[in-house]
Amino acid sequence: EAQVTQNPRYLITVTGKKLTVTCSQNMNHEYMSWYRQDPGLGLRQIYYSMNVEVTDKGDVPEGYKVSRKEKRNFPLILESPSPNQTSLYFCASSFDRGLTQETQYFGPGTRLLVL
Amino acid sequence: KNEVEQSPQNLTAQEGEFITINCSYSVGISALHWLQQHPGGGIVSLFMLSSGKKKHGRLIATINIQEKHSSLHITASHPRDSAVYICAVREEYGNKLVFGAGTILRVKS
Numbered sequence: 001e002a003q004v005t006q007n008p009r010y011l012i013t014v015t016g017k018k019l020t021v022t023c024s025q026n027m028n029h030e031y032m033s034w035y036r037q038d039p040g041l042g043l044r045q046i047y048y049s050m051n052v053e054v055t056d057k058g059d060v061p062e063g064y065k066v067s068r069k070e071k072r073n074f075p076l077i078l079e080s081p082s083p084n085q086t087s088l089y090f091c092a093s094s095f096d097r098g099l100t101q102e103t104q105y106f107g108p109g110t111r112l113l114v115l
Numbered sequence: 116k117n118e119v120e121q122s123p124q125n126l127t128a129q130e131g132e133f134i135t136i137n138c139s140y141s142v143g144i145s146a147l148h149w150l151q152q153h154p155g156g157g158i159v160s161l162f163m164l165s166s167g168k169k170k171h172g173r174l175i176a177t178i179n180i181q182e183k184h185s186s187l188h189i190t191a192s193h194p195r196d197s198a199v200y201i202c203a204v205r206e207e208y209g210n211k212l213v214f215g216a217g218t219i220l221r222v223k224s
Contacts, residue, residue, distance in 0.1 A: 043214040058211055090158060102146055106158040
């Protein structure tokens with residue numbers, strides 16, 4: 001089954017404790033992206049990757065890191081989480097950014113609470 | 116001013132009604148997406164448009180590039196259509212997606 005998976009789905013942590021949210025897709029997609037969703041602010045793009053070893057900042061990259069060592073995986077790293085990173089996080093992928101192949105497939109979301 | 120504006124913010128309809136959700140944007144774009152977010156939180160891509168009109172079942176999406184405007188129509192609405200509908204644009208010379216705030220739709224039976 002074609003899908004985007006994220007782990008963990010729910011996470012409670014404390015300020016400063018490094019964490020990683022994994023994202024994996026099995027569709028051989030080139031484009032992957034991370035978003036956060038906050039009440040009243042909607043979805044905002046954190047980082048995206050056009051292909052292996054190619055990543056770039058979205059609108060809200062501060063406090064986050066990403067890597068794209070393999071095509072299927074795109075982990076989101078919070079080196080020193082802070083309470084303002086409490087949010088709902090989505091990973092998404094698409095084949096590429098060509099107009100006919102750009103349908104975004106979203107993961108199920110990860111709810112993060114930073115105390 | 117947000118680059119992507121959606122209206123209305125909230126919409127309550129009676130089952131069977133024709134529904135329209137609007138999206139206006141202020142930048143040049145290469146594509147526009149309509150997404151649906153279910154009450155449980157999952158997000159599904161409904162349409163990706165660069166021109167004209169697309170139809171899938173009871174859903175129709177249109178875009179007018181000159182007017183920088185898109186609409187999502189739902190015909191014969193049903194309670195299972197209750198969700199948040201989100202418009203997103205890919206800027207013409209970039210790779211980022213910019214999202215509207217979403218329209219909360221509730222369809223009553």
